[in-house]
Amino acid sequence: MSRPVQYNTKIKMVEMPEGYSGEGFHATSFDKVVGLARANSLWPLPFATSCCGIEFMATMGSNYDLSRFGSERMGFTPRQCDMLLVAGTISKKMGPILRQVYLQMAEPRWVIAIGACASSGGIFDSYSVLQGIDQVIPVDVYVPGCPPRPEGILDGILKLQDLVHNESLRRRHSSVYQELMTSYGIK
């Protein structure tokens, strides 16, 4: 029986993963289910140092509302988060701190570099600024812009959700991934 007044009729549901279904059951592969669950409940950890951080605040605020896309609330502790958002200039002195924050996150973990500075050093072609955070930690998605608009950041997060959604459960144990980690001196 339908209610007399219905709100939020345009709710978008995620699609059911491919599989074999019959009456009362649906059979699919495990990593598709895990990917689906992970992609829509990423816990963001903001690491904001400058103006990109302000744009990111707008992104998670009510106007642009990051949570619409199936994102959890901000967690300000690396132990409980799995999406590190680096927004802003990272100086060389800040590099080891950022790396430590990354190391404190549990696997699986993903990183988004928001803005030109985090991606490449940006306009700070300087002795004191890290020329892109991918010199100290691996990065999954780069968001261009100086600073990027909130739409850009949302797009980056959606791109990351795509990656998470389609990530194989074996990826983190693969030799390619281990080599990547070793090249950053992690484990």
Add this chain to the structure above:
Amino acid sequence: MTNETLRQILTDKFGEQLTEWEEPYGMLTFRAPAEMNLKVLQFLYDQQGFNFLTDLTGVHYPDRTEEELCVVYHLHNLRANIRLRFKVYVPVAKPDIFTATAVFSGANWMERETYDFFGINFVGHPNLIRILNVDQMDYFPMRKEYKMEDPTRTDKDDEMFGRG
């Protein structure tokens, strides 16, 4: 107390050792020999009421031989509300100068910063280590001895800037 009386007091005390008197924008400026910096500071602090060290910094003049590095002290007499600036010069090959931390405790971090960026060795400083840059840095970045585009840098990814 005005610039004129202050200059007279300093000349009476130190004579011809203080040189290069100027008043850019009304601020009394002079130069002292490097080994006399503490004597001048102590005199101004004890007897002339300059008890606030506003700023301490360095300048690099690559073209002045034997006096490439300059250390600038800005002092403020809060009671008379008068400021002055005095400079000492040291050679870049041996940039030694006495620390002002005995007179002004606030000079501690300022001298560390000046050491960090210009490599001036403040003799007697209690903890002369880098303050703003990474500890591993092995050069003094504010000296004017580097090319605008340093070709030896390895941390710059030219591809990101369309120069690759």
